[in-house]
Amino acid sequence: MRKIAKGRGADLRRGRSRHGRDVHCQRRPGSGQPARLSLGAVCVYPQNAGWNNDRPSLVFYSYGAHNLSNQVGQHYVLNNQTGGATARTCTGYNGTGDCQGFIQPGYYVDKDLTPINSILLVRP
Template sequence: MHKIATTAAGIAAGVLGIGLALTPSAQAATPCPTGAVCIRETDGHILAKNIFWSFGPHNLSGVIGFHVIVNNQTNNAGFKVCKGYNGGAPCGPVNRWVGESQPSDLTTINSFVLVK
């Protein structure tokens, strides 16, 4: 009887181990490339159109709802968000922090301006 219980426990542990091995792991969010400012989609991906490299204004297209802004620029470069196109006012202050923001509603934001 002890042998049957031990075998059953071994099978249960093996099945549990297989179950854990087959369980999909959560995918990590797409990283923002070094030197860029990115807008991350709610599913964690960054669309190519939402990676901004060059200084100056960048108009947004189809960015509605909550998104994470990622500033991965170097040399203390910053960015500001503007309600007008082409960096038009009103604009927020220049942000020089590096990393990810809390999710923000970008529905009324029409452009980003990258600054040195």
């Protein structure tokens, strides 16, 4: 199990991926862990909703910064980008401020997004 460089209480677990046409993240039924997700996506699940019946509230596919609004409390952030691309949570908008750790492909973090204003998708 890997840990992100910064962030309190980070809970990272290994996920699995496969090609798919769906635009939402999915978990393996009954496992409680992420499994299948369209390659190249980073998904944010609703506050305190776990995997929310495989329905994230946000899905990001393109590299770069993605600003957040009205995202407070605990959320799962799942990275299934390909080719070693990582994801970071940042306290400032547009990928600025304190960008915390690196979420590796196939991992998710259970994170308090209250102080987070953007998610940065990073090319390898």
